[in-house]
Amino acid sequence: MTTVLRTTLEEFLQLTYIEESPAWEYINGKALQKPMGGGKHSLLQKSLVAGIDGVNSEYEAFPELRCTVGNRSVVPDVVILARNQLPLDENGDIVSTGINFAPPWVIEILSPDQSQTKVTGNILHCIKHGTKLGWLVDPNERSILVYQPNSLPDLLSGADILPVLEGVSITLTVDDVFAWLKRR
Secondary structure, three states: OOOEEEOOHHHHHHOOOOOOOOOEEEEOOEEEEOOOOOHHHHHHHHHHHHHHHOOOOOEEEEEOOOEEEOOEEEOOOEEEEEHHHOOEOOOOOEOOOOEOOOOOEEEEEOOOOOOHHHHHHHHHHHHHOOOOEEEEEEOOOOEEEEEOOOOOOEEEEOOOEOOOOOOOOOOOEHHHHHHOOOOO
C-alpha cells in the first residue's frame, strides 16, 4: 500500500526520508512513494544509463535524480543532463539534493504496479517546464512512448529508431532497448 501525505513542497523537501528507496515524489500537494521497479526495470535502467554514458557526448545520464520544478518534485528513472548543467557545491562535487530545473531528457520505465497516467503526467510536467525529450518505456508492451514539446506523442516499437538529444551519438531501436532484458 502506498502512503500518501498531504504537505507543501517546502515541507516535503525537508523530510529526511524522501531519498530512501524507493524514493518519494511530490505531486499535486501530496507526497507519494514510488513503487519498487523489479528486475526488468532495474536492468533497463542500468543499461540505459550505461548506453548513454558510453558514447562520447556533452551529456551524462543519472539514475533516480530528484528534479524539483514548477511545484512538483519527481524522481525519474533516468535523467540526462548536459555536463555544464551539473549543480556543484563549494568543493566542486555534484550537490546531493538533485536539480531545481527541468532536465533536457527524462526516461521513465513503467513498473508493474505503477500508474501509466501518473508517470505520463510527470513526463508532461517536465516537458511543460523545459524538458526537450521524454521516453516512457513499457516493458510489458515492448514499446516506448516518446514525448517532445509541441508535438503529439509517438508510440514506437520493434525496429523504430528512438529520437535522442542532439549531441548524443547513439542510435537505438526499441528492439535494441528490450534486447537488454535477454540473458547474456
